[in-house]
Amino acid sequence: MILLTPIDSETHAFQVSLGCMQHTALGDQPHATPHETIAISRRGSADLIEGTRREWLATTGSGDYAIGTTALLATRRYHGLLVGAMRAPIGRRMLVPFIDETVTIGRQEYALASRRWSDGSVEPDGHRSILGFALEGGIPAWTFELGSTRLEKRIIMLRDERAVVVLWTLAEGSEPITLDARVFVEHRGQHQLDPDASWVPSVSVHLESGVHARIELPANRFAADPTTLHVAAEGATLTPAASWWRRHALSEERARGYDAQGSACHALTASFTLAPGETRAIIIGLSPKISETTCDPNTLLAHERARRSALLERADLIGAESELISLCLAADHFIVRRARKDGSEGRSIIAGFPWFEDWGRDAMLALPGLLLRTGRADDAQLVLSTFLDHLSDGLLPNRFPDETSEPEYHSADAPLLAIVSAVRTFECSADRAWFASIWPQLITIIDAYAAGTHHGISIDSDGLVHAGDLGLQLTWMDAKVGENVVTPRRGKPIELSALWLDALHGLLRAVELGHTATADELDRIKARAASATRSMGRFWNPQTNCFFDVLDGPEGDDASVRPNQLFALAPSWQSIIDAEWTAKALAKVAKELATPLAVRTLTPLTSGYRGRYEGDQRSRDNAYHNGTAWPFLAGIRLKAEYLHDAQRGRHLARIMLADLSGQLRDGGIGSVSEVCDGDAPHDSRGCPMQAWSVGCLLDALCVALNRGGAEKESNS
Structure with a gap:
């Protein structure tokens, strides 16, 4: 039995302990007790306001995912049980949006699912039966109270089979x-809705070796080719169906200014009988292997828990603060398989779930926290090698779009971040052969910047990085409304020159670690570092007691108080900023930009500040980098504070852990959102699970607290 004990009346958070109740089969499993449980009360999970604010996530490691709300009511076009990556890890399609369950006990029927319709009604209304939600070591779980009966539901994903598993335990x-599980299907790109779809799936049931089915989803205007789903449901009776349920309403889509009605087709019903203490499951996925094996549901659950245990052990975080454990488990969601150009095994990092693809900038910023702090330097090597395969004229792909898969190149910071992450990976792995294999590409980046490459990216005569192309956004402040770049930042953005110096110092650090460079390479690196170092002082603005955001722009120097100066204050190796300037700039950031677990993109003391990230896309994009607060910047700020004053940094880390405890129970449960409002109460906004939010916070907290992974010892 799951015992719920209130520990926080404001967030309605609960800690969960597993009782020794004889009726539950899970209690007898060797991996039944979760390592870290984040639990949400009945109000926080079942209420249609509170329960739809909180979202859970499960992934396969190939770009496929399941995501939804704790109330089990879909509010986004992305909410579903199986969104499959047709060109892994992207090209994602909505395949199984939901399973609607009805439980029969004697003569009484209970719905577990909930659906809001275009007229505003909610039917079925299974949310009323939710007793609580828990993220058990990263696994989403619900408890339903059905009269005197309690039913538990869990969702996991199988990595090799690229499948979702829904488990029910009496x-x-x-x-x-009796539990009747109605499986609904769609077949559309994940960014699209198709409320008028008229195609019909082909369903075949097979009983030769267990209970299996195949669901054929035909090509249509939103899916260029057919998709086959494989189903296994041991102990069930499978009944094909073919009826469309139309016009369910997606409230979050409407709030964001998009079309907000969806439809789904009931394709199959799986009917189970569960005795007290028994667990049943349905598996739906992309691999034909699902139809070839019969798997015990308790074994599947135990294997997934064991896999998560191994992640924590590898990260050296068993026994660490619960917030760090949660971040470590969240980090695993973003790491995906991506084949390299030659077809060999590679890795990438999804920037955020549910709607982002793998972005170069985000991957390189998130990598140290997601992979090095978690003891996964081998995966870090694969990520770097995979992205460097696509290096073009010294530039790294900014993203691989879902629609085309063809890389886009308009990021002035991603290549420099790649060098920094590559050297940090070398520090962790001590793999000289691997580093030697990518060294020529890293030198290519440096030489391309020095000579000048696309979009006006070059090293100016003063040694600083210049970037700017009319109508194109090149830094991480990349919002664009129509043809208008909201924060163009043409000229010499401070973080680009800071990253240029960090990259150069990193290459010199690699030589210290044993990499062999030519004398000419060393001379070029040292000369360029010296030139940039001499000019960095130009960024100091005594009028604001912090740094200019951009130098030598079309309208001169930009004195806007923004957080980009933090990149100059948090170098990976060698600080070149005056200590007095550093102290004043950090004080300015703390006073005007910092929020409890994020940093604003613009001071509220200016007329262009926008404190709430809401409304349609135009409204949101205009606020995106003009006041909206970003959690990944809080990680960079913490690192800067720690490097300037270790004691102060450790104190800030403890404060941030307390703030993180609340964040992990709101928005994306167990994870960290893309952005927050700049204005109080700083609600989570944007993508509910964001890679660099998790990675930068995990990296900085581990630095300040001396926790986790292969980098711990070098920072002690």
């Missing part, structure tokens, strides 16, 4: 129950 009850 935890408490005096008699067997």
Whole structure:
């Protein structure tokens, strides 16, 4: 039995302990007790306001995912049980949006699912039966109270089979129950909605070796080719169906100014009988292997828990603060398989779930926290090698779009971040052969910047990085409304020159670690570092007691108080900023930009400040980098504070852990959102699970607290 004990009346958070109730089969499993449980009360999970604010995530490691709300009511076009990556890890399609369950106990029927319709009604209304939600070591789980019966539901994903598994356990009850699970399908790109779809799936049931089915989803205007789903449901009776349920309403889409009605087709019903203490499951996925094997649901759950245990052990975080454990488990969601150009095994990092693809800038910023702090330097090497395969004229892909898969190149910071992450990976792995294999590409980046490459990216005569192309956004402040770049920042953005110096110092650090460079390479690197170092002082602005955001722009120097100066204050190796300037700039950031777990993109003391990230896309994009606060910047700020004053940094880290405890129970449960409002109460906004938010916070917290992974010892 799951015992719920309130520990926070404001967030309605609960800690969960597993009782030794004889009725539940899970209690007897060797991996039944979760390592770290984040639990949400009945109000926080079942209420249609509170429960739809909180979202959970499960992934396969190939770009496929499941995501939804704790109330089990879809509010986004992305909410579903299986969104499959047709060109892994992207090209994602909505395949299984939901499974609607009905439980029969004697003569009484109970719905577990909830659906809001275009007229505003909610039917079925299974959210009323939710007793609580828990993220058990990263695994989403619900407890339903059905009269005197308690039913538990869990969702996991199988990595090799690229499948979702829904498990139901009759935890408490005096008699067997019947559970009818209606499987609904769609077949559309994940960014699209198709409320008028008229195609019909082909469903075949096979009983030769267990209970299996195949669901064929035909090509249509939103899916260029067919997709086959493989289903296994041991102990069930499978009944094909073919009826469309139309016009369910997606409230979050409407709030964001998009079309907000969806439809789904009931394709199959799986009917189970569960005795007290028994667990049943349905598996739906992309691999034909699903139809070839019969898997015990308790074994599947135990294997997934064991896999998560191994992640924590590898990260050296068993016994660490619960917030760090949660971030470590969240980090795993973003790491995906991506084949390299030659077809060999590679890796990438999805920038955020549910709607982002793998972005070069985000991957390189997130990599140290997601992979090095978690003891996964081998995966870090694969990520770097995979992205460097696509290096073009010294530039790294900014993203691989879902629609085309063809890389886009308009990021002035991603190549420099790649060098920094590559050297940090070399520090962790000590793999000289690997580093020697990518060294020529890293030198190519340096030489391309020095000579000048696309979009006006070059090293100016003063040694600083210049970038700017009319109508194109090149830094991480990349919002664009129509043809208008909201924060163009043409000229010499401070973080580009800071990253240029960090990259150069990193290459020199690699030589210290044993990499062999030619004398000419060393001379060029040292000369360029010296030139940039001499000019960095130009960024100091005594009028604001912080640094200019951009120098030598079309309208001169930009004195806007923004957080980009933090990149200059948090170098990976060698600080070149005056200590007095550093102290004043950090004080300015703390006073005007910092929020509890993020940093504003613009001071509220200016007329262009926008404190709330909401409304349609135009409204949101205009606020995106003009006041909206970003959690990844809080990680960079913490690192800067720690490097300037270790004691102060450790104190800030403890404060941030307390703030993080609340964040992990709101928005994306167990993870960190893309952005927050700049204005109080600083609600989570944007993508609910963001890679660099998790990675930068995990990296900085581990630095300040001396925790985790292969980098711990070098920072002690």
